[in-house]
Amino acid sequence: MRLSTLKMGLAALVAAIPALAFAHPGHEHTTSFMSGFTHPMGGLDHLLAMLAIGLWAANLGGRAIWAVPSAFVGTMLIGGALAVAGVQVPFIEQGIVLSVILMGALLVGAARFPVVACAGIAGLFAVFHGAAHGLEMPLNANGAEYAVGFAAATALLHVTGIGFGIAVARFQAPVVTRITGSLIAIAGVALALA
Template sequence: MGLSIVKWVSSTALLLASGVALAHPSHEHTSSFMAGFSHPMGGFDHLLAMVAVGLWAASLGGRALWAVPAAFVITMFAGGGLAVAGMQIPFIEQGILLSVIVLGALLLGAKRLPVMACAVIAAGFALFHGAAHGIEMPINADGLQYTLGFVSSTVVLHLMGLGLGLLATPLMTRIGGSVIAVMGLLLVVS
């Protein structure tokens, strides 16, 4: 039963993510919710980092299954709010790219850290992702709908990573981490 739910969530997330994993497209959606929902899925850097958070949480197991993604989502929400309120968060794009590389490296190295440390790492990176979402909110968007959109898609991407991580062997997870880290490095040089 549990495995079929994981397969369903992963399949749904992959379907939702298909075709939109191309760097930050324009936001000409008519719905504020859809503009927010598409933003994390529309940027390859966001997509990689958010799936990596789910994979990492799955590889850690136990309390990390919920604590790491929850820390990410809560801090991302706060980062978005800070950006909308006009607070300047320095090095946003660099922080996002660093999140992809570091999360991939943590998966590759299969490093076991305390759950609290993992949640703090995820939250630190989430601040940059949230700030990017807040800054790129369309001027005419409803802030609440937009926020619910980017939070919802982030949860879907985390669930996709969790599902993939729970189905994968440790070796497959490490290979996935290496691919994520290399993709992050390629994004830096492109």
């Protein structure tokens, strides 16, 4: 059982690796879907937040495993649509960095709230991530394809975090989750100071 969980997490990580090669400008030949897919992979802030959401959901267990990431992806799409529609979402960059710091802190503290509250926290952070994706959509991109791309990448990163969290739980090593959370929070602080 432990080996299959580890294999699932590793498979998700390996599946994400090709996208990292496109995670920077200069790939004009990519489709709108690939432009959207690579966007969350291109920034450490997005990567850390998405992985942390999945890890937190796995740590919470039960319905949170699907509810928290689903709330994030759904609300992120709304944030992206708001940005594309020209609605000003204030403090986007600060909200993204704050999401990294606070998600790390939630992991360090092994924070447990009702599932609805956890989904709400994830959804709040997702608005900022979605608005950033929407604002940075290439002008020639098909909006729907781009949105499906960044939603798919986000879900893949969540699944990777969930796989890691399940593997940690199987090995009964909660300290690994707390150490990972502290590293995420520290990286968030470094991003804030950069």
